[in-house]
Amino acid sequence: QVLSVTNNTECAKLLEEIKCAHCSPHAQNLFHSPEKGETPEKELMLPYLCKDYCKEFYYTCRGHIPGFLQTTADEFCYYYARKDGGVCFPDFPRKQVRGPASNSLDHMEEYDKEEEISRKHKHNCFCIQEVVSGLRQPVGAVHCGDGSHRLFILEKEGYVKIFTPEGDILKEPFLDIHKLVQSGIKGGDERGLLSLAFHPNYKKNGKLYVSYTTNQERWAIGPHDHILRVVEYTVSRKNPHQVDMRTARVFLEVAELHRKHLGGQLLFGPDGFLYIFLGDGMITLDDMEEMDGLSDFTGSVLRLDVNTDLCNVPYSIPRSNPHFNSTNQPPEIFAHGLHNPGRCAVDRHPTDVNINLTILCSDSNGKNRSSARILQIIKGKDY
Secondary structure (H helix, E strand, O other): OOOOOOOOOHHHHHHHHHHHHOOOOOHHHHHOOHHHOOOOHHHHOOOOEOHHHHHHHHHHHOOOOOOOOOOOHHHHHHHHEOOOOOOOEOOOOOOOOOOOOOOOHHHHHHHHOOOOOOOOOOOOOOOOOOOOOOOOOEEEEEEOOOOOOOEEEEEOOOEEEEEOOOOOEOOOOOEEOOOOOOOOOOOOOOOOEEEEEEOOOHHHHOEEEEEEEEEOHHHOOOOOOEEEEEEEEEEOOOOOOOEEEEEEEEEEEEEEOOOOOOEEEEEEOOOOOEEEEEOOOOOOHHHHHHOOOOOOOOOEEEEEEOOOOOOOOOOEOOOOOOOOOOOOOOOOEEEEOOOOOOOEEEOOOOOOOOOOOOEEEEEOOOOOHHHOEEEEEOOOOEO
C-alpha cells in the first residue's frame, strides 16, 4: 500500500525508484540492519535512507501516503535515516568525499591518485568517464581472459585495436581485415566487423573468432550480394599483440540479401561451446521462394563445438543440440525464430548440474519501436 501511489507526483517518482531497491544486490543491507534487529517489520517497509535525502523524501511524500507519515520529520528520520555509515538509498554504494590531511604537495599528489566520487543524489543520472578517443565507429570491446588486462576494441571498418592497462592504444592493430570487410556508413547499415570472441583456453591455444560481412561474387543472389562470415584466427607466437593472418580458417558463411538484421555476435558459454547469434536478414517469404541458396541459419542461435581434432571440418555438433538427429533442421541450430538479436549475454554460472545456461538477448523486428524485447534463449525454442 505504501508503494502504490500512482498519481503523477514527485512522490510517485521517488517511490518508483524505491521499488527498484528491492532488486538491488544491496537489498539485504538496505532493508535490514543487525543493529536494529529488534525493529518491527512494519518499520522497514522503506529502505534505509541517506541522511541528506531522508527529510527530502518526508516532505515530498507527507501528503501522499495516508496513515504512513503521521510523524514528524525528526521521528521519521530517526527510524529510516542511516546513521552507521552503511549503504543507504539512493546513493548505494556511497563513498564519503575525503580530502588530504594537509596542503603539502606530497599529500596532494597522494590524494589525487584516489578515485573518490561524490555521489550526491541526482535523479536518472549516470557518471561517464572518457578513457580513449580517436576511434572510428567502435562497435564492441572484449577482453581475452589471459590476465593481461588488455581490452580489444572493434572498429566497424575491420580493425581490432588494443587498449592497454596503462590507458594507451597500441599503434599497430591486433587484427587488420579492412580489405576483406564490407562495411556501410549510412544509417541503419549494419555491415562491417561485427563481433570478436576469444577461446576460453586462449591463454594456451591463442585462438579467437571474428564475424564480419564481406563481398563474394559466387553468392550473387540479390542487390546486396554479401555474406556474413565467421573465421578462426590464432595469435602470433612471436608477438602477443598481433594475429597471425596465415592461420585464418573459415568456419561459416551465411548469404545475406539486405543490410539490416544481421546479428553476428559470438559468445562462448561456460559449457565451452561457441554460440553464434544470427538475425533474419529482413528476408521475406518472397525472397525465400525466389532466391536459391539462402541459408537455413538466418534468425537462429547456433551452437558449435570448436574443440575438434578433425582436419576436414572446422567444428563438430554437440550431441546435446536439440536437432542433433533431426532431418528437418540443421543440427547446428540451438534456437530459432529471432528477428534482430542486437547484444546477447551468457551467464557464466550454469543453472543446474546439467549445464543448462541462462542466455539473454535483445531482439527487435525493426518495424515497430515498441517491439524491442529481452529474450531468454531456451534450447530448441522457436521465437
